[in-house]
Amino acid sequence: MSYSVNQFGIIFIPELDKKNGYKTIAYDVEKDELIKINMIGYFILKTIDKNPRISFEDLIDRLRELEETKNLNFLKVLSFLKKMVRQNIVVENEKN
Amino acid sequence: MRKIEYPLLDLKFKDFEKDLEKAFKQSFFLPKNVFPKEFLIKEKGSICGGYFACYNKTVSTEEINEFCKNRQWDKFGQLIGDFIIIFCDSSTKEIFVLTDLTGKFPCYFSHSTKQIVVSTDFGMVKDSITQRTLNIDYALDLFTWSNVLLITDQTIISEIHQLPPATLLKVTGEDFSLTPLLDGEKFWNKKVNRYFSVEEYTNDFLELLKKLVMERLEKIDNLKFGCDLSSGFDSPLVAYTLKKVSKTPFTCYSQAPPQFIEDTDPKHVLTFAEKHSLDVKFFTESIYPYLSKHDLSATADNPIQSPMGEINYAYQEMLSDDGVKLLFKGEGGDELYGIEEDSAKYILQENYFYVVRSSKRSDSTMFLTRGAEKLVLDRSRFMKKKSYIQILSETAIWVSWFIFPWAWETKVWPLMPFADPRIVALARHAPFKNKKSYSKQELWKNHDEIFLPVQFRKKGSPVGLQKYGLPRTSKFIISLFKKSILGEIGWVNSKKIVEDFQAERIEKYLEDGPITYFNPLVRLEYFLQNNNIKIPNI
Numbered sequence: 001m002s003y004s005v006n007q008f009g010i011i012f013i014p015e016l017d018k019k020n021g022y023k024t025i026a027y028d029v030e031k032d033e034l035i036k037i038n039m040i041g042y043f044i045l046k047t048i049d050k051n052p053r054i055s056f057e058d059l060i061d062r063l064r065e066l067e068e069t070k071n072l073n074f075l076k077v078l079s080f081l082k083k084m085v086r087q088n089i090v091v092e093n094e095k096n
Numbered sequence: 097m098r099k100i101e102y103p104l105l106d107l108k109f110k111d112f113e114k115d116l117e118k119a120f121k122q123s124f125f126l127p128k129n130v131f132p133k134e135f136l137i138k139e140k141g142s143i144c145g146g147y148f149a150c151y152n153k154t155v156s157t158e159e160i161n162e163f164c165k166n167r168q169w170d171k172f173g174q175l176i177g178d179f180i181i182i183f184c185d186s187s188t189k190e191i192f193v194l195t196d197l198t199g200k201f202p203c204y205f206s207h208s209t210k211q212i213v214v215s216t217d218f219g220m221v222k223d224s225i226t227q228r229t230l231n232i233d234y235a236l237d238l239f240t241w242s243n244v245l246l247i248t249d250q251t252i253i254s255e256i257h258q259l260p261p262a263t264l265l266k267v268t269g270e271d272f273s274l275t276p277l278l279d280g281e282k283f284w285n286k287k288v289n290r291y292f293s294v295e296e297y298t299n300d301f302l303e304l305l306k307k308l309v310m311e312r313l314e315k316i317d318n319l320k321f322g323c324d325l326s327s328g329f330d331s332p333l334v335a336y337t338l339k340k341v342s343k344t345p346f347t348c349y350s351q352a353p354p355q356f357i358e359d360t361d362p363k364h365v366l367t368f369a370e371k372h373s374l375d376v377k378f379f380t381e382s383i384y385p386y387l388s389k390h391d392l393s394a395t396a397d398n399p400i401q402s403p404m405g406e407i408n409y410a411y412q413e414m415l416s417d418d419g420v421k422l423l424f425k426g427e428g429g430d431e432l433y434g435i436e437e438d439s440a441k442y443i444l445q446e447n448y449f450y451v452v453r454s455s456k457r458s459d460s461t462m463f464l465t466r467g468a469e470k471l472v473l474d475r476s477r478f479m480k481k482k483s484y485i486q487i488l489s490e491t492a493i494w495v496s497w498f499i500f501p502w503a504w505e506t507k508v509w510p511l512m513p514f515a516d517p518r519i520v521a522l523a524r525h526a527p528f529k530n531k532k533s534y535s536k537q538e539l540w541k542n543h544d545e546i547f548l549p550v551q552f553r554k555k556g557s558p559v560g561l562q563k564y565g566l567p568r569t570s571k572f573i574i575s576l577f578k579k580s581i582l583g584e585i586g587w588v589n590s591k592k593i594v595e596d597f598q599a600e601r602i603e604k605y606l607e608d609g610p611i612t613y614f615n616p617l618v619r620l621e622y623f624l625q626n627n628n629i630k631i632p633n634i
Contacts, residue, residue, distance in 0.1 A: 008452045011475050013444050025442045027449040029456070034449065036438075 002053040002093045009089040026085045078088045100505045101127045102217035106224050112269040117186035130421050131509045132178050137161045139626040149309040151176035173277035174577040190268050198515045199493035205257045219397030229254040229630045234473050238616045239349035240454035243263045246495040247484045260484035280485030284440035291527040308513040309337045321422040325350045327364035329536050330426025333362045336546050347375045351411050353382040356403050364550050379411045384565025389501045399623035401500040403615045412506040428514035431489035432523040434533035440485050468587035487517040505606035565607050581624040
């Protein structure tokens with residue numbers, strides 16, 4: 001199982017994101033809804049965006065390298081990913 | 097030569113080195129206007145001119161000149177009015193241009209190594225420069241109209257910029273800079289303390305609206321004014337308020353061609369007028385844009401035109417024939433409902449998601465090639481955009497920019513009390529229900545002293561006229577897309593459009609989504625065919 005972002009559901013604008021304290025919004029294309037994303041969620045999504053088809057293990061490794069997410073519990077990441085998949089922001093791929 | 101002339105400054109840079117004052121006088125053209133009136137102050141070493149009306153303060157043109165001479169630009173950020181000011185300081189060899197925060201005066205400028213051209217008319221700037229290159233990003237945004245959700249300094253021609261509202265343009269010979277006169281972000285970052293009571297909120301809203309209408313009445317001397325009246329919410333609320341506070345009798349005007357019935361039903365307009373003892377005159381002509389020479393000539397000047405432009409123009413002409421000089425309007429009212437606290441923070445993200453949503457809704461593959469669709473949805477385009485954060489909503493500002501040429505040419509100036517930062521500030525605190533905004537209908541439902549029961553129903557979208565008109569323009573569409581430049585560069589399925597119109601297979605084009613997005617496509621194509629525009633490699 002691997003993960004990619006739905007490129008129509010999230011956009012990263014480095015300068016603006018920094019100004020907004022790395023909080024952002026995402027878009028559920030199917031339900032036509034905007035979703036608030038907190039700072040931790042932002043870094044998870046950005047890591048997936050930078051590494052399309054990333055496995056869960058690699059994602060955790062990469063998040064541990066970041067200052068903002070180094071102490072993140074992997075269960076929390078999993079729960080966030082499930083939510084993002086339900087909201088069509090993240091796509092689950094069967095194979096890596 | 098145009099029938100109506102717009103203000104223009106066309107200055108060569110070599111003049112900065114010589115006698116700037118003399119050159120400025122020769123190249124600055126300031127036509128007369130009824131409201132806001134023109135002014136020009138010439139002093140040794142400086143010239144200050146423009147058009148000025150201020151509603152929240154009494155400011156003389158001499159004071160404006162002093163603000164400019166002392167570089168007190170922040171003073172202009174505190175003024176609520178309709179103005180454009182150009183100041184030339186020949187001692188420091190600097191030129192400054194600024195406009196008010198509502199965007200009532202659009203301002204376009206081109207700055208090259210040889211000249212600076214400034215005008216309220218895009219076409220005049222375009223015709224004054226020799227090199228014109230298509231701004232690819234702006235053109236791609238036009239396919240979904242996403243331009244009108246952002247305020248940037250870009251236009252369809254890379255060499256021409258638009259001055260954002262309440263922004264100072266400073267030109268020092270070969271350099272220029274843009275500086276906001278207001279801190280839009282500070283406005284939007286202020287804490288929101290929501291009303292708990294709908295009644296308290298709507299009563300405060302009405303009180304403030306009264307004040308804003310009165311302020312405008314006080315500044316228009318004895319000029320004849322009228323008021324828009326639809327069967328919706330916004331213009332009726334302005335008409336109701338005007339009736340309460342005006343000591344002068346006035347007439348309401350209603351655009352009610354038969355195809356507008358979902359937007360404005362003349363029966364309901366008449367009932368509302370009777371309820372409040374308002375005089376009302378109807379404009380019932382069905383005018384479709386592409387059938388009019390005037391509309392096509394406006395499109396040849398600037399492809400970003402309102403689809404309702406032509407009918408609004410003819411409507412304003414009727415008012416002008418009636419002697420009306422000022423027209424109260426409800427524009428800006430829609431934007432006062434459902435204001436999101438974070439909207440200014442995430443403006444670029446929302447802009448991108450709007451494009452995603454619109455592309456889906458418009459079934460854009462009908463018109464655009466896959467390659468063009470990919471470009472339209474390319475996230476990297478949105479990462480580079482620079483937006484100027486405003487206090488008024490972006491769409492309210494764009495409405496003002498659309499209205500300007502009709503207002504200028506017919507000499508019927510719009511007065512828009514809803515396009516005022518004070519009412520936006522109040523609307524930010526509107527009460528919430530279950531963490532969501534109340535709809536307009538829910539907020540006003542207890543005000544049956546103002547509205548009719550029928551006004552609480554949701555009205556349809558005003559695309560009826562486009563649906564009526566498009567089939568009548570088949571010949572024009574076919575001839576336009578037979579020689580399509582957008583087809584040639586691989587953006588548009590021009591062959592398919594021609595075949596569809598030839599075979600009268602246009603039902604899909606008449607659906608609500610596609611018809612909205614087909615209009616800017618037609619205009620962009622017409623604009624490119626009627627101007628010598630260089631298209632960069634993509």
